[in-house]
Amino acid sequence: MSDVSEIGPLSDRKNIAGRYNSALAIEAVTNRGMIDLRLDPDNFDARGKAESVLGFVLPTTPRTSNRSRHRAALWWSPDQWIITCSRSQSANLVKKLSEALEGHHAMATDVSDARAIIKASGPSTRTTIMKGSSADLFLPDVEVGHVRRTQIAETAVALHVTSLKPETVEIYVFRSYADYIWQWLSVAARKGAEVKLFYRQEPPLV
């Protein structure tokens, strides 16, 4: 019998890029591992050990992230981060983190399969998300790297703004809701329904 194959929550989805009359490019990110890391940020010893495994500093400012070439740490809550890495590395990285944090009160859990990641990009990415989320992505603190845990259409998601020019947002959603959020985005992002916000408008009629 052959080895078991991987079936991600959105593995049957065709990427939407200019097709289906979509104003946004929408694709599933399937090759990323995710680790839920918990530790007390004031425990400098533990934090330092985790950081030396990761190769960069854990962000402690809410709604921010930090990254190296292959990994990133997304601020999730005051003592929680989602560490992303290549999918094939997650088990190994959990092991390394757990070993480095031995003796400290800390927890690293492989949650690579728990969430799906949907990457949306295009000029109206932020306003499309704002059709379903009360997060205002036009506030000054929304810079590249911004992380926001919020809801889209009453479904828990996290947003990671990976680029503003062009606008690109990665949407982290629990896998059981991935199908719904994918469908929601496909409808919300259809051409003709774009919202442009705070730009040089053509003067309306007077």
Next chain:
Amino acid sequence: MTKPFRVPAGDDQSFGRRIDRTTDIQFSFDGKRLTGHPGDTLASALMANGIRVVGRSFKYHRPRGILGLGAEEPNALVTLGRGPIMEPNVRATQCELFDGLEARSQNRWPSLNYDIGGINNIMSRFIPAGFYYKTFKGPGRSGWMLYEDFIRRSAGLGPATREPDPDRYEQFNITCDVLVIGGGVAGIAAATTASAGGARVIVADENPWFGGLADSMSGTIDDRSQTDWIAEQIARLAHNENVHLLPRTTVTGHYDHNYILMLERVADHDPDLLEAGAPRHRLWRVRAKEIILASGAIERPLTFADNDRPGIMLASAIRANLERYGVTPGERGVLFANNDDAYQTAFKLLDAGVELERIIDVRPDPRGYQVDMAKASSISLTFGSGIHEVITKNRGQQITGVKVGALHMADSSGEELLPCDFVAMSGGWNPALHLYSHVGGKPDFDDARQIFVPGKEQAHLRVIGAADGTFDLAEILSTASEAGEQAAYKATGKTQIAFEKQQPAVISHYEEDWEPVWFVPGAKEKSRGGKHFIDFQNDVVAAGLELAVREGYRSVEHVKRYTTLGMATDQGKTSNINALGILSNALGKPIPEIGTTTFRPPYTPISFGAIAGLEAKELFQAVRQSPVSPWHDANGADYEPVGLWRRPYCFPQNDEDRHAAVNREILAVRHKAGIIDLSTLGKIEVQGPDAGKFLDLIYSNIISTLKSEKCRYGLTMDDQGYLIDDGVVVRLDDDRYLVHTTSGNADYMAGWLELWLQTEWTDLKVYVTPVSEQWAQFAVAGPQARNILKKLRGNIKWDAENFPPLTTQTGRLLGQQVRIYRISYSGELSFEIATPADHGLALWSAILEAGKDFGIEPYGTEALHVLRAEKGFIAIGDETDGTVTPPDLGLSWAVSKKKSDYIGKRSLQRSFMADHSHRKQLVGVLTNDPATVLLDGTQIINSAEIQPPPPAIGHISSSYWSPTLERSIALALVVNGNARLGDTVYFPVGDNVEPGTIVEPVFYDKEGAKQNV
């Protein structure tokens, strides 16, 4: 037909500024094909075509024409479109004309001109105020039966469509520093200063253009018309990237903390936009730090006899319709007014070449700029007078003249008959305070001017311009500019330095000289024809209000409900103040003592589509997908909703019905093997040096004594001692546990653990990580389970000696990580296998493949429940309802007596909880007739007689057909049930009573021999 109602543009194009006269567009009204111009509203296009009667009134079916200009319109409500896109009750005054628009009048039968319901008008003496109350509360209580058919036919507005709406709607969330509501002179002046320093400003206006009523007002700013001044400001604002201008956007509600709902009509005016993908409406959900309300004012009608006849319009509406669309309501008019401002309508009519028969002013001796202008012109003026009677032909549809006489004399001596075919009326201006009032703002009555103005200032909301009762142009500009500056400063903390303060040169001809008049006596007795309409949309007349007072109603809130005053979709925009004036006279109390009614959202009705937003049709609600869902879909799963999941209830084969499929699946598990998808189960990892201590506090039994790689069934109670959840706890490692929760409580229990950690036991070193979605999980159950699983390549030791009940193994199956728990909810030999979710589908398929020769079958939630009920295992939500304790369910063995503390412990020790004899206890129930399957929730009684109804001593909590035992079985909660084993009890079923016997709650394999192999 179009002429003479469409007036020429004039030399300086001053009439019909908004329309393109060079292009004709087609539309229809009641099936009649008509022509209008781009830029027209439906109302102006109907006027241009000489159509006066546009609807029938709500109660009396009187012919009605267009009264107003915009949101205040109570009469001209039409139904647009047909079939699925039919929309009733659209205000023609706010409906932009487009090619192919199809409109129909409402509330008429068989046709607008020959309406049979008009009999209601003749019969109106028998439909007085409070008609509905009197009818339905009357003696015999047969009123509704008697009148229902009549009322349903004759009252009401346009019908809603019964077909699904094909269009999309959506919502949009945004925050801003300053939201300016209304894009007239005041709003634009405020937006200009508010945005000067970079604050984020949104300006919303309900019209397709900005300017408000500026185009109908004569004052100038820096030698330019107000419209030109606004155009300049708008051009500048539009180019500011910190300003967002939203035309066609009505602010419909103001809620706590400056939360605003506003409806943008994105595509109502242009079907091509819908075709191109636009939503019809977009509901903006705005959280504004500061709000500037510049909603303007609404003109007050005058209350004279038959003031609802088609052709009687608000003076401002006539003026604006001439200016914007070049249309006049008739060929010869009279102006009936109590203020200076309305005179502008007279001048506009003259300019347009429309004959003006007379200005009738209620004021005996008016003075002022406009009056002087009128005196100096050829206009004929009558002061101190009022309209006593409106003369009509064609059953009230066509005005031929008015009778005018002394204002305060109701006799006909000295009356003068003036020929005319329309009347412009103006009772002054009412500030539009609706949005100010939504969050509890109480208007003050300005006695001098007899208008309501904003009272106490609301936090973070400023009212400016006409909405604030400020009508003088220079004053509007200076107060609005200041309000904008202040709002931006409050929102951003920054002074708006970039704004150069300039005092524009303003010429305003505003005169604060008006005479409120609440009632103009008519020639006829009030109760015999000659109705003085107050609320046009709900057909409330002055006499009706007085009747309500005579019948003892005193509070305006009661009068309102009794007469339906102000309760129509226009929320009394034109009726409110006049009604208070009438009541004030009738009650002999000044208006402030009567009070005003409460305005509530929405300002104008909004579509249900916008309220639903995108979450309609296939997006109505998320349906959660298990990692195995694709297999379920492909293999004919018959689903049932479980929270947001759809779980397979069973997997029918061929022509099987649900019942047969469930029986087959149960027998497969009992005799061969079955597999069920349990991926929906809640799974939470708990780690830390205090993890054991923490779980000992959460669970009713001891967890910390559990050895590594062992499992234990645990119960969680709330602090009242009631069961909230159950599940198996696994000790993965020294300081790491995995707790299982029921599927429905997965999120709740994760929150429950965090709640106690974060609020009560903050000293405990524990981290809680929900991993429900990380793992796919299946139970493989049945006598052949081990034989099947042994076939899968891996390092798991499946034999009984190495893998006894309530233990766990981690390892690999088919090369992938697995956690396997030897736990059974079916009473059979059972392994629950968890694997990272992405591998779930492949592992599921591999197990089915390996089990083929052993007769494995997938089973659903119903089989799961029957299997557990046969074994007497409880299910949270069936045997528990939030008032059931572990001892009630015979689970005292899982309630620790040793542990010093845990949630619910003290509650169980209270005397009335400790004495268990009066409480309902879990028992089994067998009906005497084995074929009878009782319904869940069936009551249990002690007697075979159901008359008089005996008290219930309990209820059925789970009830099934057991194919294993070939009879019905049930679990029940019965008072002192444990002491009543063997007793006969009864179950009322319809009119019959079924007898049955109380038994122990385990029906199958009491010793547990089948699972311990």
